[in-house]
Amino acid sequence: MLHSLSLSRRKAALALVLGAAACLPLTAQSQAAKSALNLAMVAEPPTLDIQSTPADLVCIIMQHVYEPLFTFDAKAALVPMLAESMPKISADGKLYSITLRKGVKLHNGRELNADDVVASLKRWMEVSPRGKSVSAQVADLTAKGPLAVEISLKNAYAPLLSQLAMASGMAAIMAKESLAQPLREYVGTGPYRFKERRPDQYVLLTRFDGYSARAEVASGYGGKRVAMVEELRFVPVPNANTRVEGALAGQFHYADLLPIEALARLEKASGKAVPIMTPSFGFPYLVFNTKDGSLAQQPVRKAVQIALGEGEMLAAGFGDTRFFIAEGNHFPKGTPFYSDAGTSNYNERDARKAKAQAEQAGYKGDPIRILTSRQYDFHYNMALIMAEQLKKAGFKAELNVVEWATLLQRRADPKLWDIYITHSGLFPEPMLSPPQLGDGAPGWWSSPAKTAALAALNQEPNPAKRGALWGKVQQVVYDEVPYIHVGKFASLSARAPALQGYTPFTYPFFWNTSLKN
Template sequence: MDRRHRFVRKGMIFLVWIILGVLDFWAAEAAFALTPAQGQMTPVPKPGGILKIAYASDPGSLDVQKEGNLASFDMASHVLEGLFDYDRNLTPQPMLAKSWQVSPDRLLYTVRLREGVLFHHYKELTAEDVVASIKRALRVARTPPQLASYLEAITAKDKYTVEIRLKEPFPDILYSLTGFIIPKDLAEKYPTATIPDKELVGTGPYRVKDRIPDRYVELVRFDRYCARSEPPNGNVGRKYAHVDKILFYILPDPAVRLMGVESGEYHYAHAVNHADYPRIVQNPQLQARIIKNFSSLGCMFNCRVGPMADIRIRQAAAAALDAEAVMKAAFIYPQLYYLECGFIWPDSKEWYTRAGSAYYNQKNPAKAKRLLREAGYKGEPIIMLGIAEIEYLRNACLVVANQLKNVGLNIDLQLVDQSTFLSRIVNPGKWHMVTSISLFTPSPTLLPWTREKDPIAGWESGRKTRLARLMRQETDPRKRFKAWEEMQQLVYEEAARTKFGNGVSLAATSRKASGWGEMIGPRFWNVRFN
């Protein structure tokens, strides 16, 4: 192996998004966006070849239920599957499930499994596997999934039927059933401990062959994969394992990743620098892969302790911010970002709203200074956390810190490595604000900060509690949207968090292959060589 494969960078920012309370882990696959004209794969070419991926970071483990970082998720997505997954319209569709039905009182969901689906150790998928897998996921998740609050019981009615009984109606339950399924024997062998990579088996088109930490992950085709019959559609439908093998090489330096694809050593460069966008576009051998609905950049404020517990100081910070300057510093080129106040993406016909826009991108230093005077702010230090290794996040943090300093806030910007960031963010006394990104999600009820009790930032109020309950219990779509609209208005009014805009993820691919698919990150099961 090349020495470059020995670079080390643990994790990735997916776990950060989860810890920040921006995404329900068990519903993690809710976040994705597709580029146009994907999924047209006929006629099926002859399988073969080794697909080489230059990836940014080591997964730490492929046990996604427990590890939860982006690298783990991207790689394990080729190995594991869920009961449901998402089509191009962000609607949950059956994957391992064959069908489902709900009782009139909406408290009992009955899921019928596809028969004959095999795990990689050649045991057939049964209802007992689903029950054991979901119970383990609820047990090991770093932040409690929403399903845990509603679940009364989950049982195997028969070999291929799962019954899920709820304490109260949960309209978004199908989103919470997109998490990965593992065999019962594996879930029981490792009820809380991390599953060793070579023991991890799923039902996906590829299986784990090898992993050398900080060097590479090797996946090989599962020749007895039981594909669905429908055409590929987003993350569902038929998955073709065209290539024999997928090799994820761990290369933390984005320049090295891009040069590797330019030289032909690799076929895909993951998460390249935004500054290299023109270089990719101008190279006839490469293609720029843009995932438009990838992430939103913003700030989260500590509503529990410290200076930001005072709503006036939070409102002052929000008033001072210039969203355009922050987004430009982070994403550089206008093709790679756009300003947006909505916490749900504009593509969502069901949930998108611009409520609270009057408090977005205010660029009003005079208002900020007035609010600080009213709050009696005496220059107390405000600890702002950011991640040092991610270039565009680091750049955004520097601009945000300067904007806040200019109105008189005593910002103590602390750019730390990801492990330090994660250990501190769960301790309210170790930070006062955070500048980071969150992934797209199709429903606001999947955002843990919209719950009655915000698990990280501690944003709570009587009005919020009422709206949170309506969003999760109301079955009338119009009433649910109205509650969310009021919730987004409220989060801006109380400055519990704020947004700058939406950005893209940028990758570079070789034109020697096609069929690339992007959800949260790269998906390679339909890739084939030209």
């Protein structure tokens, strides 16, 4: 775990944050006590284009500005958002007819229509890794009237609605006149509108008074959304301990992804900060470069798989056993997609066997470049342990520690890395994460076995049959090692006692929250 900062260093780090806040517009500062939230995030967002990246940070911020056609409620059931209701689906599963809600206003004052939806989804299918996977399934996408859209598929594709509902890398609906590559304007339909970005200081969103809320009771990401505070100010605070100090000092109304060792301090800080545990938050995973470098060959990746002890990595990343579970099944027991297929290859941590496998595979001592960042402290701590496990098995492991934004850039170039560490939320549909299950995501996994297993899963419309078919996909993942599922974890964050109505979810949101006077 990260070592605690000395008192003087803590004060210095916190002073930087306070200094950044001092650069805010005077109006924002004067309103902060009653109508603005200061929200400490793990880093500066690499972009504000929510369609173009699966980065969680971009999703957390811009899901307040943009909305999808569908979303997930508190029980992970699909519900309509910009769509009036769930779509009509043809008997063969190839035609989806979607009706939009009437009177939904865009942030530029115009009413949303089907042309905006078609243009937005076409852009999403061009720029998003998830969208590109969906694009391969789409035969036609057309407007059938001012508020009607039809999606015609080449084959039945069971994950379609879940793909359209996913918040990360969102199939966000935008004003068609704002569409560009790259985006220069951020015109959506959400309860907040984009106002200002000052790099390394904040992203500022303001309440959209023309917002068209749904009538249903709020549930998860679904139902009625109300902007109860006037401004949301997302402040990049890369140092995890500085986020802790800011929360305890009352500087932040919310501080995201805190080190687990901060829990005891937060629990003792009665009246200053309230610790928040988000259970079943997600899973860390290791992405392998299957295209270039030391791990392009599957037998070498198998040797690495044998060398790793995921349990030890989780213990280093999270420490407190309340915050992690070491298990190889991708989905928890009791859920429709639970399977133990391939899990005999999980958590082997056998250095001798791994070294023999690597020699047999022809490994010649080339560096294995591990790309990681300190923005998520558990990534870095797991990377340290992983590097030592690989060295014990005879691999030449190199740790490349960079800023999170740099990691996102470098992972797009197969010449620059062999393994990178990331994490994902736990979602109810297998195709939502990780992106490597689709096509073209960093890692570039492609094989006949993958194609066949995923086709069977995705073309099966019966939910009762899809669970067993996922088990076959999970087996291929363990066999071909495009990525390694490390385990499952809960997250720690904190809120100010004055922040009311916050409900923990994978991607924290701040509509329906208020400040206690």
